Amino acid sequence: MTAQDILDSYEMTIGIECHVQLATKTKLFSSADNNARDAAPNTMTHPIDFGLPGMLPVLNKTAVDLAIKAGKALNSKVANVSRFDRKHYFYPDLPKGYQTSQMYEPIILAGYIDAPLENGESVRVRIHHAHMEEDAGKLTHHSDHSLVDLNRAGTPLIEIVSEPDIHSAEAAKAYATELYRLMTYAGVTHGDLYHGNMRFDVNISVAKKGATELGKRAEVKNLNSFRSVEKAAEYEFRRQVALLEAGERVVQETRGWDDAKQVTNSQRSKEDAQDYRYMPDADIPPIVLTDEYIAEVQKEVPTLPYEYREIFSALDVDRSVIGVLLSNQDIAKLMLQVVKSDKSTGHHAEIIANLFTRIKPHDPDTSNESGDPENKAIGLLVSQHAESHGDGKIIADFIDVATMFNNEEISSNAAETIFLSILNGETDPRQIAEAQNLLQVSDEGEIAKIVDEVLADPASARSLEDIRAGKDKAIGYLVGQVMKKSQGKANPALAQKLIRERL
Amino acid sequence: MTKISDYRGHTARENVERALEKAKSVEEYNALLSLTEVRALERADMVDRGEITGRLAGVPFVVKDNFLAFGAPTTAASKMLANFNAPLQATAVEKLEAEGAICIGKANLDAFAHGGSTENSAYGPTKNAYDTARVAGGSSGGSAVITALDVVPFALGTDTGGSIRQPASFNGVVGVKPTYGSVSRYGVVAMASSTDTIGCFATTAADAQLVMEVMAGRDDKDMTTLHEDFYGAEQVKPGQKIGLIKQFMGEGTDQEVREKILAYAEKLRAAGHAVEEVDLPIVKHTLAMYYIIVPAEISSNLARYDGIRYGYRAEGVRTLTELYGRSRDEGFVTENKRRIMIGSYVLSSGFFDAYYQQAQKARTLLIREYDELFETYDALIGPTAPTPAFGIGENTNDPIKMYLADIMTVPPSLAGLPAISVPAGVSQSGLPIGVQIIGPMKSDARLLALADSQEEK
Numbered sequence: 039m040t041a042q043d044i045l046d047s048y049e050m051t052i053g054i055e056c057h058v059q060l061a062t063k064t065k066l067f068s069s070a071d072n073n074a075r076d077a078a079p080n081t082m083t084h085p086i087d088f089g090l091p092g093m094l095p096v097l098n099k100t101a102v103d104l105a106i107k108a109g110k111a112l113n114s115k116v117a118n119v120s121r122f123d124r125k126h127y128f129y130p131d132l133p134k135g136y137q138t139s140q141m142y143e144p145i146i147l148a149g150y151i152d153a154p155l156e157n158g159e160s161v162r163v164r165i166h167h168a169h170m171e172e173d174a175g176k177l178t179h180h181s182d183h184s185l186v187d188l189n190r191a192g193t194p195l196i197e198i199v200s201e202p203d204i205h206s207a208e209a210a211k212a213y214a215t216e217l218y219r220l221m222t223y224a225g226v227t228h229g230d231l232y233h234g235n236m237r238f239d240v241n242i243s244v245a246k247k248g249a250t251e252l253g254k255r256a257e258v259k260n261l262n263s264f265r266s267v268e269k270a271a272e273y274e275f276r277r278q279v280a281l282l283e284a285g286e287r288v289v290q291e292t293r294g295w296d297d298a299k300q301v302t303n304s305q306r307s308k309e310d311a312q313d314y315r316y317m318p319d320a321d322i323p324p325i326v327l328t329d330e331y332i333a334e335v336q337k338e339v340p341t342l343p344y345e346y347r348e349i350f351s352a353l354d355v356d357r358s359v360i361g362v363l364l365s366n367q368d369i370a371k372l373m374l375q376v377v378k379s380d381k382s383t384g385h386h387a388e389i390i391a392n393l394f395t396r397i398k399p400h401d402p403d404t405s406n407e408s409g410d411p412e413n414k415a416i417g418l419l420v421s422q423h424a425e426s427h428g429d430g431k432i433i434a435d436f437i438d439v440a441t442m443f444n445n446e447e448i449s450s451n452a453a454e455t456i457f458l459s460i461l462n463g464e465t466d467p468r469q470i471a472e473a474q475n476l477l478q479v480s481d482e483g484e485i486a487k488i489v490d491e492v493l494a495d496p497a498s499a500r501s502l503e504d505i506r507a508g509k510d511k512a513i514g515y516l517v518g519q520v521m522k523k524s525q526g527k528a529n530p531a532l533a534q535k536l537i538r539e540r541l
Numbered sequence: 542m543t544k545i546s547d548y549r550g551h552t553a554r555e556n557v558e559r560a561l562e563k564a565k566s567v568e569e570y571n572a573l574l575s576l577t578e579v580r581a582l583e584r585a586d587m588v589d590r591g592e593i594t595g596r597l598a599g600v601p602f603v604v605k606d607n608f609l610a611f612g613a614p615t616t617a618a619s620k621m622l623a624n625f626n627a628p629l630q631a632t633a634v635e636k637l638e639a640e641g642a643i644c645i646g647k648a649n650l651d652a653f654a655h656g657g658s659t660e661n662s663a664y665g666p667t668k669n670a671y672d673t674a675r676v677a678g679g680s681s682g683g684s685a686v687i688t689a690l691d692v693v694p695f696a697l698g699t700d701t702g703g704s705i706r707q708p709a710s711f712n713g714v715v716g717v718k719p720t721y722g723s724v725s726r727y728g729v730v731a732m733a734s735s736t737d738t739i740g741c742f743a744t745t746a747a748d749a750q751l752v753m754e755v756m757a758g759r760d761d762k763d764m765t766t767l768h769e770d771f772y773g774a775e776q777v778k779p780g781q782k783i784g785l786i787k788q789f790m791g792e793g794t795d796q797e798v799r800e801k802i803l804a805y806a807e808k809l810r811a812a813g814h815a816v817e818e819v820d821l822p823i824v825k826h827t828l829a830m831y832y833i834i835v836p837a838e839i840s841s842n843l844a845r846y847d848g849i850r851y852g853y854r855a856e857g858v859r860t861l862t863e864l865y866g867r868s869r870d871e872g873f874v875t876e877n878k879r880r881i882m883i884g885s886y887v888l889s890s891g892f893f894d895a896y897y898q899q900a901q902k903a904r905t906l907l908i909r910e911y912d913e914l915f916e917t918y919d920a921l922i923g924p925t926a927p928t929p930a931f932g933i934g935e936n937t938n939d940p941i942k943m944y945l946a947d948i949m950t951v952p953p954s955l956a957g958l959p960a961i962s963v964p965a966g967v968s969q970s971g972l973p974i975g976v977q978i979i980g981p982m983k984s985d986a987r988l989l990a991l992a993d994s995q996e997e998k
Contacts, residue, residue, distance in 0.1 A: 085628060089845040092609045092631060092728040094763050124841050128865050135844020186849065315888035317837055317897065320734035323764055
C-alpha cells in the first residue's frame, strides 16, 4: 500500500466549537465598553467585571437580541426560556472564580448550516446548540511574574457547537467560512478575525473507513482563521493516522496550533480534566422570550449568504464570481439592488458581478492588525456615494457601465476604470468615458484606415506570413498594433474582422 | 428604648455625637468593627445645613459590615477583606443616605455571614445585649446588639437563613427578613444568591416599616429585585386567620419559649384574630435542603476571593496553586472553609443530581406546602429560635447543634417568604424570646402592621 492508500483507508470526523464575539457596545453583564482592543490594560472594566464583593450581573439586552439573530442564521429554534449557569475554575484571568455561561438551557437550540464546497456541492453541518457566555480576561507572562488584563473579561460571546458532521479538512474550512459569513451578515459580530472575534476549537478523530466507533479525539483550540482550521485538520489527520499505523494510541487531549510551523502541539491532557461544578446562576433570572418577540428581532436580520447565493445562481453568475460577491456584504447588498434594477434578464448584473471580481475585494481570512481596510473601504465608498448622489444613482451608473460594455462602446479595461471612478464618487459613466477618452471607435472607415497602415508596416510582414502558414494566433499581434495606434479606442472585434478581410 | 421619632427634635450633629459616644461606651460587647466617625459628622452637618432632607434626616444607624459603605473598610468580619475599602456603596445604604440617615459604624458578624452566633467573626464574638456571657446570635449579631443597646434606633442586617430574625430574638428587638427580591442586594457581600435578603433591626415595628419602605424597590443593578412596589405602610386587618406551626411547638423547643409563643397567640386572639395549630410536615427536611443549597452557592460566591485582585494574599508563595491555597486558607475562618467544602462537594460531577437538584426539588415542595397554608391563613406564627441565647462557646465545637438553632428561620428563607421576629417577652433568667411571624410573598407591610398592633405603646 502506498502512503496515500493508507490515508485513504481512514476517515476523519470533525466537530467544531466556535466562539463568536457579539457586536455590542457594552459587556454582557456590565456597562463597561466592549471595544477594549486598543485600551490600556484594566481601563475597560466595571467593578462587576473586576469581581468585586457585592457586584451583581445585569444582562445586556442587545446581546440577547444578537443571539436571537444568530439563531435565525443557524436555522435554529430560539429557546423561549433559557438560563445562565456558573462554570467554576480558578485562574487569574477569571475574576469571579466562575464563568457565567449556559450549561443546561442554552438560548439557541438545534439547527444546521449548509457550507458550500469548491466543487459546487455543499455540506450540511448540524448545529447541536449555541449558548451565551462571557469571555475571560488575558494573562501575559513575564520572567518572574504574570500580569492580568481584565479588559476582555465579560465580553459577550456565543459558542456555537456543531455536530460531528464534518469529514474533511476542506469541509471544516468551508464550515468555518460559512459560519463567519452568516454571523457577519446577520450583524451578530464584527467578525474581526485578527482580534479573535471568532475562534474555532476543532475536535478531530480518525477511524478506519466503515468502522462503527469513532476514534479518540484531540481538540485543537483557539484557531482564528479558516486556513488554520483546514491546515490543523489536515495535520491532525496525518498525525493520528500515523500513530494508529504505528500501533500507538491517540490521546484525548487539548492541542494548540503553531501557525509558523504548521503543526499542532500537545497542551494538556483531558485526563486531568477539571470538574467545573456547574450550577444555576441565581443572580440572573431566566431569559424568557415570546415567539412574537423572537420573530420581531429576527425580522431585522438582512439577506443571508445562502439567500444571496440563490438569487445570483439564478442569473447564471459563475460560482467563483458568486464567491467573490459574497466575500463582502456591501458588495452582495449592492449586487442585489443591481439585480433588482436590471432589465436585461441578468445579463448586466453578470457583467457588474465580473467587474467586482476584478477589483479584488477583501478576503477576511487575510485580515491584518489594522482590521480589514478594503472591506470597509468599499462599504464606505458606497455609502459616501449614496450620501452625495442619492441611493439609486450608483446602481443606475453601474447598469450604464454594463450597458456600454455590452454595446461594445467601451473595452473591458475601460469598464473597470469607469467602475472604479464611480466607486470613488464620480457619476455618469458616459461623461467619465468621454472625459478620459475611453469610448471605443466603431467607425469602420476610421479603423480601416489604421488597419491599412498597420498591414503596410514592414514590421507586420512576419505575422502575415505566419497567419498564411496557418498560425492563426499571430493575428493577435496585428490587432494589438491597431489598438496601439488607436490609443486603445478601436473596437478590437471590428479591427480583427477588417484584418481578416484584407488577408 | 428610643425610636426614630425621638431623634427628630435634635440636630443631626447632636444625634450622631450621642450615638458615637454611646457606641464607644459599649465597646465591651464587641458589636462594632469600626466607626465611620469623620464621614458621619460631615454628613450630620450637611443635614443640619439643610443640604440633605428626608424621612430619616439626622437619624443615625449602623450597617452590618458586609454592606459596601464608605467611611471604613468593608471586612465582612474576615481577614480576607480586612483592608477592603469599597469604591461604591450598597443600594440600600445609598437609599437611606438619600433620606438623610447617617451611618455611624459597621457591625460585627460571623465572617461572610456564615454562622448563627457571631462567634465566627475573625475579630471575636459579639456579646449578647442582655448577658455578656451569651452569644448575640447571628450572623447579624453586631447589628442586633447595637440596636438593643439603644446606640442607634435601627441597624441593617442580611438574612439568608435567619441571620436577622434569630439575633433579633436573642436581643429583644424587631428583626425583618423581607420577601426575597424586595431590597436590592447590590453592594452587599454575597453569601447565597437565592436566599440572601437585606433587612433591618429596629426597636418598634413601625420604625422597621419605615426603614424597609425606604430601602425596598426595584433596582436595575439587581435583576432579582421585584418590580412591584408593595412596601407601603398598612393598617392592621381585623379578624385575621393565623396558623401556629405545630412542628415548632414540640420537644425540641424550650418550655419557656413555647409558653411565650402561646401567650402571644392568646394576645392575638384577644385582639380578635383567630389562631389555630397548623401542620407544615416538610419542615423537618428543610435544614437538609438548606445545608446543601446554601453551601453550594457559598462555594461559588466565595470563589472570587483568590488573592489576585484585592483582599488577602498570603506572603512568600511560589506557585499559583500555593497562592490560591494559602490565601484562602489564611483569609477564611473555619466555618467559611467548611461551607466551601460542603458546597464544592455537592456540586461535583456525579453528586450534583443527587444533592443539589434533589434539594431544589424538595424546596419546590416546601414552597407548595406554604402556598397551601396561605390559601387559608393570613400569617403563620411560631418561635424564632428553639431557645433563648446560648452561652458563648457552648456550640462552637458542634456545627450540627449550631445549625439546629436555625431550624425555624430556614424554611421561610428557602421559600423566599417575608418573616419577622418580634419580642415576645423575657425568660425567667432575663433572656429575650422572639416570636416569628411569616406571611405569603409581598405581605411584609401587613406582617409589620400586625406586629405593631401587638406592641405595648
